[in-house]
Amino acid sequence: MENIEGNVWKFGDDVSTDLIISGKYKFKTLDMGELSKHAMEGADPEFSGKVDEGDVMVAGENFGCGSSREQAPLVLKELGIGAIISKFFARIFFRNAINVGIPVIEHEKIPDETSEGDKLKIDLNNGKVENLSTGKVYDVDPLPDFLLQILEDGGLVEQYRKKGKFQWED
Amino acid sequence: MGRTISEKILSKESSSEAYAGDFVTARIESAMAQDGTAPLTIKAIEEMGGGEVWDPERIILVMDHTVPSASVGTSSLHKSMREFAEEKNIENLYYGEGICHQIMVEKGHVKPGTVTVGADSHTCTYGALGAFGTGIGSTEMAGVFLSGKLWFKVPETMKFEVTGVMSDMVMAKDLALKIAGEIGSDGATYKAVEYSGEPIEEMSIGERMTLSNLAVEMGAKTGLVEPDEKVERFLEGRVDEEFELVKNDEDADFEETIEFDADDLVPQLAFPHLTDNVKPISAGEGIELDQVFLGTCTNGRLSDLRAAAEILKGKKVHPNVRVLVNPASKETYLNALGEGIIETFLEAGCVVNNPGCGPCAGSHQGILASEETCLSTANRNFKGRMGSEQSEIYLCSPVTAAVSAIEGRITDPREVS
Numbered sequence A: 001m002e003n004i005e006g007n008v009w010k011f012g013d014d015v016s017t018d019l020i021i022s023g024k025y026k027f028k029t030l031d032m033g034e035l036s037k038h039a040m041e042g043a044d045p046e047f048s049g050k051v052d053e054g055d056v057m058v059a060g061e062n063f064g065c066g067s068s069r070e071q072a073p074l075v076l077k078e079l080g081i082g083a084i085i086s087k088f089f090a091r092i093f094f095r096n097a098i099n100v101g102i103p104v105i106e107h108e109k110i111p112d113e114t115s116e117g118d119k120l121k122i123d124l125n126n127g128k129v130e131n132l133s134t135g136k137v138y139d140v141d142p143l144p145d146f147l148l149q150i151l152e153d154g155g156l157v158e159q160y161r162k163k164g165k166f167q168w169e170d
Numbered sequence B: 001m002g003r004t005i006s007e008k009i010l011s012k013e014s015s016s017e018a019y020a021g022d023f024v025t026a027r028i029e030s031a032m033a034q035d036g037t038a039p040l041t042i043k044a045i046e047e048m049g050g051g052e053v054w055d056p057e058r059i060i061l062v063m064d065h066t067v068p069s070a071s072v073g074t075s076s077l078h079k080s081m082r083e084f085a086e087e088k089n090i091e092n093l094y095y096g097e098g099i100c101h102q103i104m105v106e107k108g109h110v111k112p113g114t115v116t117v118g119a120d121s122h123t124c125t126y127g128a129l130g131a132f133g134t135g136i137g138s139t140e141m142a143g144v145f146l147s148g149k150l151w152f153k154v155p156e157t158m159k160f161e162v163t164g165v166m167s168d169m170v171m172a173k174d175l176a177l178k179i180a181g182e183i184g185s186d187g188a189t190y191k192a193v194e195y196s197g198e199p200i201e202e203m204s205i206g207e208r209m210t211l212s213n214l215a216v217e218m219g220a221k222t223g224l225v226e227p228d229e230k231v232e233r234f235l236e237g238r239v240d241e242e243f244e245l246v247k248n249d250e251d252a253d254f255e256e257t258i259e260f261d262a263d264d265l266v267p268q269l270a271f272p273h274l275t276d277n278v279k280p281i282s283a284g285e286g287i288e289l290d291q292v293f294l295g296t297c298t299n300g301r302l303s304d305l306r307a308a309a310e311i312l313k314g315k316k317v318h319p320n321v322r323v324l325v326n327p328a329s330k331e332t333y334l335n336a337l338g339e340g341i342i343e344t345f346l347e348a349g350c351v352v353n354n355p356g357c358g359p360c361a362g363s364h365q366g367i368l369a370s371e372e373t374c375l376s377t378a379n380r381n382f383k384g385r386m387g388s389e390q391s392e393i394y395l396c397s398p399v400t401a402a403v404s405a406i407e408g409r410i411t412d413p414r415e416v417s
Helices: A032-038 A071-078 A091-100 A145-153 A156-163 B005-014 B038-047 B072-087 B100-106 B121-129 B138-147 B172-183 B198-202 B205-218 B229-235 B302-312 B330-338 B341-348 B398-407
Strands: A004-010 A056-058 A061-063 A083-086 A104-106 A119-123 A128-131 A137-139 B023-027 B030-034 B059-063 B093-095 B115-119 B132-135 B149-153 B157-163 B192-196 B222-225 B256-261 B268-270 B278-280 B291-295 B322-326 B373-376 B392-395
Touching (some): A032 A071, A061 A083, A071 A091, A091 A145, A145 A156, A156 B038, A156 B138, B005 B115, B005 B132, B005 B157, B005 B192, B005 B222, B030 B038, B030 B100, B030 B138, B038 B138, B059 B072, B059 B100, B072 B093, B100 B115, B100 B121, B100 B205, B100 B330, B121 B132, B121 B205, B121 B222, B172 B205, B172 B256, B172 B268, B172 B278, B192 B205, B205 B222, B205 B229, B205 B302, B291 B302, B302 B330, B302 B341, B330 B341, B373 B398
Parallel strands (some): A056 A083, A083 A104, B030 B059, B059 B093, B115 B132, B157 B256, B192 B222, B373 B392
Antiparallel strands (some): A119 A128, A128 A137, B023 B149, B268 B278, B268 B392
């Protein structure tokens, strides 16, 4: 996978999928361009307008808790979010993010030692996250190979299109 | 080495000898998606080439989150579900029948001892029947619809051993909230939780479903209760095929066993904006309410409506409070009608909506304005979930909701019973 490089947007613990994209909007359309305008608006109404391609969300614990809505990682992907780093993720969000092609990284220290606006460089192939603003380099546990493969293929849909079957059918 | 219920079910369904931490590919017994998630699944299947589904009889599509539709957008998504069902010969298409999890259980789509996935986080509710039920996302559901299988990491099990006797006016919801408060919204992340002990054995299947339903509010993958003859009785006439009541081995390895004494349990209240922000009812007494909501996959079942109606019988709800009721299913609604429960609600001044999720997810039937406060029997009180980002949601049991509806403010049900 290519390296990811972008600016940090910081969030706290327990960012729920309701906060990422509210039920007020998500039951009405599959148009992610439209839905993404409301991404994170409960935390920061201006968020969707401020994010640049490749930016990284860094949060505390339990990112993506709550509902199974895949619209949550999809609106973040639509905005160009390159990766999400959290101390740990809620399990359905973790799977959903990978399935739509957003790298998710679990790390104890990075959330505490990173500030909003820092620039991060993420090398998933070698399990490294470098904070270009502070100079700190972190080793991250690699994802299991089959999950990394989904990310490399660009998500589960792309993987199926390429291979004509799911990895779990092997 | 002995195995837990999760380890045994996932072993059986993957034809392997699996223990916690192992990755397995399991056979899926049934797969459900609802109107908030199915449209994305359908889109993913189209993008994957639109192939045939693995078994139309094992696929269940439920319109429940916004039924009847409140916008052209929702109507279009519902239409896409109907067209997909028609194209793929899926007969299990439910509209207006109620909440997906209640339908799954009532209509016999959940079989104990097997794996059911749902594109809805509260699929963990099926653990109350001894099934490994877990929530997944829409794209993964597309994978299941096409292949009938899915990968899982076999979870560790965290066991809650409950002792004692629950007092009058203290319900399964209070126990579930209490445990969620103690464990925290991430305390069981990636794990299975299991509720056991005498008070659980004495509970009805409906009450056990309330407990299992809240498992995901602790981050859990599923919320199990060891299945017994009550499960068999409940499923008589619902599941035709044989099924196995999978129990823990005597020497099963639990990651952790946590004891709870139900003797001292009092009515509980989850404060905004997280389900684990739980305090005893005394901490919230007197908070003035704009709306009370009785329903959802947590507390919209007959036993919940019955408990609330006993309190509301012959009384009027407070004039400043809108009281909304959504029975969990058509079966629940019909039974409640038969018992005079719906009549009690209407005479007390409640608005009785059709079976479904109602205002729980903030899409219709009771959206909150800024600065409004709602007391709800649901499972989530995230910021903005039921409407304005400046509204507040408190979570409680059906009897606390009923008593508070009369008083117009949060009230301890033991004070007025």
